[in-house]
Amino acid sequence: MTIRIFPKLEIPQTIAAGPGPGNTDPRILDAFANAGLADHMHGDVLRGMVESKIMLRQLWGTKNVHTFGVAGTGWSGLDTIFSAILPGDTVVAFTNGTFSGIDGLTLRIKAATREELAANALDPKPASVTIIDVPHGQPVTGEIVEAALKEHKPKWAFMAHWETGSGIINDISGFSEACQKYGAMGLVDAVSSLGVEDFAIDDYPGVSAWASCPQKGLCCLPLTYAPVSFRDDYIETLRTNGAYSFVHNPIFEARHWGIIDGQDVEKGTYHRTHSAYAVAAFHESLRLALNEGIDNRAKAYRSHEAVLREAVSLLGCDVTSTMSSLVVLNLPQQLAGREMELVQNCRGRNFGIWPTLSSPVQVRIGLLNLTNAKAVSQIIRLFAQAIEELGGDGKHEEIEALLDRHYGSKDNA
DSSP states (O other): OOOOOOOOOOOOOOEEOSSSSOOOOHHHHHHHHHSOOOOTTOHHHHHHHHHHHHHHHHHHTOOOSEEEEEESSHHHHHHHHTTTOOTTOOEEEEEOSHHHHHHHHHHHHHHOOHHHHHHSTTSOOOTTEEEEEOOTTOOOOHHHHHHHHHHHOOSEEEEESEETTTTEEOOHHHHHHHHHHHTOEEEEEOTTTTTTSOOOGGGOTTEEEEEOOSSSSSOOOTTSEEEEEEOHHHHHHHHHHOOSOSTTOHHHHHHHTTEETTEEOSSOOOSSOOOHHHHHHHHHHHHHHHHHOHHHHHHHHHHHHHHHHHHHHHTTOEEOOOOSSEEEEEOOGGGTTOHHHHHHHHHHTTEEOEEOSSSSOOEEEEOTTOOSHHHHHHHHHHHHHHHHHTTSOOOHHHHHHHHHHHHOSTTTO
């Protein structure tokens, strides 16, 4: 066999102006790179985990003791909050885009009986699961949740807080209230909202479990820790019924973070091999978020999203999203159908924007960790250039006037 050794892989610096992962703060990268190669049960590593869970509770606005990080991406966090769902459990899931749709598939897999899973292992249709599919680009409203939970009265209910596939914010208040009213245990995908929006999860008592991710609002590398948080009712249900998981069992996971029998303890017990590098990076990302203040961070996202929204609208695009970290748009009519061409052209110059991953195909431009005049101005200018290269009107003079009005002189932007 011929041995092939490829040249060293060099990935250029890019502007990660998509839905995530976002550009990681250099201070987080420094914390990651400069951590010592410590044993995963080393005292400083464990102290870092204890301090991280405390900071995470503050960031998320909760007194939930079972609040910690799951090693991996957001899918790891979501798999953890879904772990208590057993075959035959009744579930109502609200989906309105790519990622809540995948969550819905996960829930169907979890709740399927052996016979239902065997009938269609990759796309089971368990009788106990009801999927309420809201069209792409439309929100899950409190009225929709109310009607479905009133009819089905499930044990579990699920919704994404922010649907990253379409950039739509769903009604978390209406969801929580309906869960309380009809006795459902709410599960929420907060992958895109944590660290971006100013909200406290304890304000939504109908939600029993939350999951987020490290690479969006926290901008903490794709493979560190996915934040999760569980109310006592979820943990009690898990203790009573169990879960078909060791790695993603919240009770086992919590023990490594010094949470045992519902109490914070001085030292956790072994569950998995945690990375000192990842602990250091996660710790630093939480420190930075709390130092900045989630209210200030949320205001910055809203302010800069408004500028980006105005600029792309000036270029003839129709914005359909409601999230503050992501603008989702339709191209001008004369460029419709060329979304992938535009995205690939931008990626070719290390300007990373994304298409939507479900129909209708739209363009997504993100602001994760790019909430400053210089970064937003660069994004707008590059997008205007891409529109012009595709045959549209880049309106460069009008764009510069818009940037001057919002950010001052070109030198400042």
